[in-house]
Amino acid sequence: MSRLDAFIMRMTAQRDILNSIAGNVVLPDGPILEIGLGNGRTYSHLREQFPKRRIIAFDRVVGAHKSSVPDMENMVLGEIAxxxxxxxxxxxxxxxxxxxxxxxxxDAVTLTWLPQMVSGMLAVGGYAVSGLRLEAPELERLSIPIHLPPERYFLYRRS
Ligand SMILES: C[S@@+](CC[C@H](N)C(=O)[O-])C[C@H]1O[C@@H](n2cnc3c(N)ncnc32)[C@H](O)[C@@H]1O
Known part of the structure; x- marks a missing residue:
């Protein structure tokens, strides 16, 4: 598979999983955390899908399109670890x-700290959506929409 195809598939999986949560799940109270703001495309989508939630984004630096830059109180700069x-x-x-x-x-270095951190950030009953597989005791892996390849993007619920 070309890297272009793989990218499109990953973005499709990301969007469709987030949409399935927005459309089908009652989330607990609490903010949404966007780990890796990047260009801000996903941040833009999260704002559309979850308009009433506080969304806090993390990155080393702000590199997002100006239409998708969070207020400074919702932008956390530095190494996410x-x-x-x-x-x-x-x-x-x-x-x-x-x-x-x-x-x-x-990615193996990131996975030495990311799963535990995500698990600790979530409320009980909160959801994690990740491009990397997260293995932590309180994260229950859930199935993703059936039209998506099963190992492209990952969905969890915090028990
Ligand atoms: C793949 S991009 C995210 C793309 C984003 N979803 C979008 O819509 O544009 C990953 C971003 O995470 C940031 N990042 C990755 N690892 C990081 C780390 N350990 N600490 C801080 N930022 C990190 C990178 O700087 C990059 O901007």
Whole structure:
């Protein structure tokens, strides 16, 4: 599969999983955390799908399109392995994490801290949507919409 096809499939999976949560799930109270703001396309989508929620975004620097830059009180700059620690226990309703690189060695380093951090950020009953597989005791893996390839994007519920 070309990298273009893989990218389109990943973005389709990301969007469709987020839409399925917005359309079908009653989320607990709490903010939404966007782990990896990037260009802000997903942030833009989250704002559309969850207009009443506070959305807090994380990245090293602001690189988003100007239409998708959060207010400074909702933008957390720095290395997420460090800045995210402050949000452990924040009771997030939904965490979306799109910080995979496509390099197994780099992603393996991220996976030494990301699953536990995401689990700790979520309220009980909160959901995590991730481009990287997250393995943590309180994260129950859920099936994703049937038209999507099963290992392209991952969905969890915090027990
Ligand atoms: C794939 S992009 C996210 C794309 C985003 N969903 C969008 O709609 O544009 C990943 C982003 O996460 C940031 N990132 C990745 N790992 C990070 C880390 N450990 N700490 C801070 N930022 C990180 C990168 O700087 C990059 O902007």
């Amino acid at each position: 460090e800045t995210g620690q402050t949000f452990v226990g924040c009771g997030a309703a939904l965490v979306h994490a799109d910080i995979g690189t496509g390099y197994d060695d780099r």
